[in-house]
Amino acid sequence: MTKAITLALSLLAMPAWADWQVNMNEGVTAISREVFDLHMLIFWICVAIGIAVFGVMFYSIFKFRKSKGAVAEHWHENTTVEVLWTVIPFVILIGMAVPATATLMDMYDTSEADVDIQITGYQWKWRYQYLDEDIDFFSNLSTPREEIMNAQAKNANYLLEVDNPLVIPANKKVRFLITANDVIHSWWVPHFAVKKDAIPGFINESWVKVEEPGVYRGQCTELCGKDHGFMPVVVEVKSEEDYAKWVADQKAMKLAMAGEASKQFSMDELLAKGEGVYQAACAGCHQLNGQGVPGAFPAITGSSIATGSIDGHIDIVVNGKAGTAMQAFKEQLSAVDIAAVVTYQRNALGNSVGDMVQPSAIQK
Amino acid sequence: MKDWLRAFASVFAAFLGVQSEENRERDFQQGRFSVFVVAGITLTLGFLLTVYVLVQVVMSFV
Ligand SMILES: [Cu+2]
Numbered sequence: 143m144t145k146a147i148t149l150a151l152s153l154l155a156m157p158a159w160a161d162w163q164v165n166m167n168e169g170v171t172a173i174s175r176e177v178f179d180l181h182m183l184i185f186w187i188c189v190a191i192g193i194a195v196f197g198v199m200f201y202s203i204f205k206f207r208k209s210k211g212a213v214a215e216h217w218h219e220n221t222t223v224e225v226l227w228t229v230i231p232f233v234i235l236i237g238m239a240v241p242a243t244a245t246l247m248d249m250y251d252t253s254e255a256d257v258d259i260q261i262t263g264y265q266w267k268w269r270y271q272y273l274d275e276d277i278d279f280f281s282n283l284s285t286p287r288e289e290i291m292n293a294q295a296k297n298a299n300y301l302l303e304v305d306n307p308l309v310i311p312a313n314k315k316v317r318f319l320i321t322a323n324d325v326i327h328s329w330w331v332p333h334f335a336v337k338k339d340a341i342p343g344f345i346n347e348s349w350v351k352v353e354e355p356g357v358y359r360g361q362c363t364e365l366c367g368k369d370h371g372f373m374p375v376v377v378e379v380k381s382e383e384d385y386a387k388w389v390a391d392q393k394a395m396k397l398a399m400a401g402e403a404s405k406q407f408s409m410d411e412l413l414a415k416g417e418g419v420y421q422a423a424c425a426g427c428h429q430l431n432g433q434g435v436p437g438a439f440p441a442i443t444g445s446s447i448a449t450g451s452i453d454g455h456i457d458i459v460v461n462g463k464a465g466t467a468m469q470a471f472k473e474q475l476s477a478v479d480i481a482a483v484v485t486y487q488r489n490a491l492g493n494s495v496g497d498m499v500q501p502s503a504i505q506k
Numbered sequence: 507m508k509d510w511l512r513a514f515a516s517v518f519a520a521f522l523g524v525q526s527e528e529n530r531e532r533d534f535q536q537g538r539f540s541v542f543v544v545a546g547i548t549l550t551l552g553f554l555l556t557v558y559v560l561v562q563v564v565m566s567f568v
Contacts, residue, residue, distance in 0.1 A: 221525075
């Protein structure tokens with residue numbers, strides 16, 4: 143017996159249990175800690191109720207068991223008891239609603255924000271637009287396809303990594319205006335405790351104020367189609383100085399990109415660049431090898447558009463095709479990226495048309 | 507008058523979901539249908555008003 147107890151205790155003390163976190167995160171914002179405390183409060187209330195109810199039940203079952211000669215009493219009603227077991231839960235529920243309402247009111251108070259960012263869900267990526275700063279970019283999954291296809295070992299942030307994370311300043315109130323472009327998505331970062339549906343035609347608001355710089359990861363939490371599990375959220379919280387520097391860098395990059403668009407590229411440059419763009423923005427549907435998914439996404443290999451007139455090819459990439467999953471990429475990709483990916487599709491993936499297009503010829 | 511008081515008490519008991527068999531029999535033998543309807547509508551409106559006022563009071567703390 144003592145042996146069994148020692149064994150049980152040593153199991154409990156095993157360091158491995160540290161990784162065995164089953165409770166929710168405490169998070170990194172005042173709101174998330176409030177939510178966590180609320181969760182623990184309600185949890186302990188439920189535990190107490192559970193112990194009381196099951197305690198009385200098991201005690202009665204044991205104490206008044208048939209083998210001891212207990213006989214069931216037949217009675218029909220007891221108004222006092224019935225009123226009691228109705229009123230007590232009612233009072234408990236109201237008691238729980240008071241702190242919950244206080245937390246909800248804090249959560250919904252989006253007033254007096256320092257930074258406003260519009261978040262738009264797309265199939266299957268997020269778009270971040272900084273409303274006060276002319277910054278606007280897409281955030282795509284950056285996990286290599288090889289890891290997804292099990293050809294390579296998966297890294298620690300498998301499916302929780304993106305090319306361009308959302309960057310926000312620490313210790314500032316950041317307001318999010320959340321919407322969607324196609325179907326309903328939902329923007330969620332567990333450490334912030336906020337989860338908001340992104341609904342086409344609606345704008346939902348939420349806010350965060352993170353004290354500690356760091357990288358926080360989340361996911362889309364509204365089933366939104368084939369790659370629902372492949373549109374993670376990554377938020378990089380920077381100190382105020384680093385954030386200001388990042389904003390300046392973004393603006394410089396935008397200028398540089400405008401300069402790039404008028405440059406002449408060689409076929410090899412376009413192909414090299416196009417391969418990266420294709421893998422990040424197109425392969426999710428048209429597949430890495432260009433074979434597509436029969437019945438859903440057409441093959442690029444041998445496609446009449448990708449091997450036909452280059453104008454038609456550019457048009458479908460720039461403007462998309464209304465009513466299909468083939469979206470307009472003019473907002474998402476730069477002229478350089480579009481020229482590169484079109485050139486890539488025409489001269490790789492089994493196609494060899496031989497022509498190319500310069501970024502300057504892309505009319506957005 | 508006593509009819510009305512009893513009807514309100516019974517409707518209130520119905521809101522709570524608890525009523526004694528004795529009162530139920532009395533209501534079904536002596537009660538008038540119209541009195542119960544009026545009591546029901548009045549208490550429902552009263553409940554809605556209470557929730558409304560409660561929300562207004564809570565929101566005034568924002
Ligand atoms: Cu989604």
